[in-house]
């Protein structure tokens with residue numbers, strides 16, 4: 001098999017990677033600095049002068065980081081005490097070795113995937129270094145605002161689900177398949193609501209998606225819904241005896257409306273018995289502006305339960321119940337916030353790889369997961385997706401992603 005092509009990088013002027021590193025990442029950093037500035041009084045009220053001092057130090061750290069980025073300085077090792085720090089610093093050494101003498105790993109010369117992930121980890125380092133604001137999520141405000149801006153769309157999709165559940169037992173196989181395809185597409189288009197692509201600008205879902213699915217159909221470039229349906233249906237038919245299970249793993253992406261669409265899809269899979277277990281995988285630190293952390297996941301369930309809308313609160317209660325019963329499980333392994341391509345998971349995080357091997361099908365949400373699945377390299381569009389996976393295959397898998405970066409393939413891998 002031919003060697004894997006080079007990584008997408010800011011060294012390719014005019015590429016989306018170049019535009020992202022040159023313009024978008026500094027915008028995101030500036031927005032983080034502004035957010036810290038705006039929370040100065042809150043830090044003072046909560047922590048007194050110590051909070052204000054910590055805020056000043058974090059801002060100075062982030063301003064220095066922005067200058068490093070904008071002037072293409074070499075990447076520097078992390079020096080906080082977090083468990084992933086040695087892995088990040090080993091990865092920097094690896095980048096130094098593979099740069100084969102083309103100088104130090106730097107923002108515009110190194111792989112885009114690495115430098116973008118590295119920026120979010122350095123943002124976390126800026127806070128970790130500065131207690132007592134070390135637990136502050138600089139993206140929380142934007143995630144919460146995006147949730148509330150999407151209220152109408154959330155009400156519509158929760159209402160649709162609850163109406164569907166009333167007679168789900170009476171649906172025949174074709175009707176079930178039709179509903180499955182609808183909710184898959186809602187989860188797909190929910191991925192447009194990502195605050196990284198908008199550099200933090202509002203990117204919430206204003207209208208109900210369910211009425212627009214036909215309008216969006218022609219924008220689906222690669223459609224393997226039939227294969228995914230067959231895989232789940234065959235697994236359901238095999239799950240006759242008690243002990244056999246159909247486990248679906250959802251590698252989550254953005255909080256807010258997209259997370260609701262993923263939970264709605266998961267509820268449908270559980271209620272239709274297409275899945276006997278659903279495992280959700282979130283991020284262990286704030287990531288790519290709107291990616292879901294455990295706090296975001298739990299906040300969303302609580303927010304729904306306390307909503308003054310019957311179907312929203314019903315969803316929140318049911319979903320919390322599924323977690324309590326253990327039919328739904330939430331994980332947040334540190335691997336998801338490392339810079340590694342997924343093809344190195346078996347070496348870097350064998351425990352996570354083994355966990356995913358228990359799955360009947362793994363659904364990867366979003367653009368960043370797609371980039372990590374395929375190594376974020378300059379593949380020809382005609383290369384089969386499974387080739388780009390580079391032997392990463394813990395279980396049958398698929399990607400549900402709205403295209404936000406140059407990388408794209410013609411086929412999805414499932415079986």
Ligand SMILES: O=P(O)(O)OC[C@H]1O[C@](O)(CO)[C@@H](O)[C@@H]1O
Pocket residue numbers: 020116191194195196197198253254288365366367368369371402404405
């Ligand atoms: O939330 P998603 O779908 O992973 O999108 C994040 C992606 O968007 C981008 O901002 C666009 O390139 C990338 O940084 C990242 O891959």
Ligand SMILES: [Mn+2]
Pocket residue numbers: 194196253254288290291366368
């Ligand atoms: Mn995201």
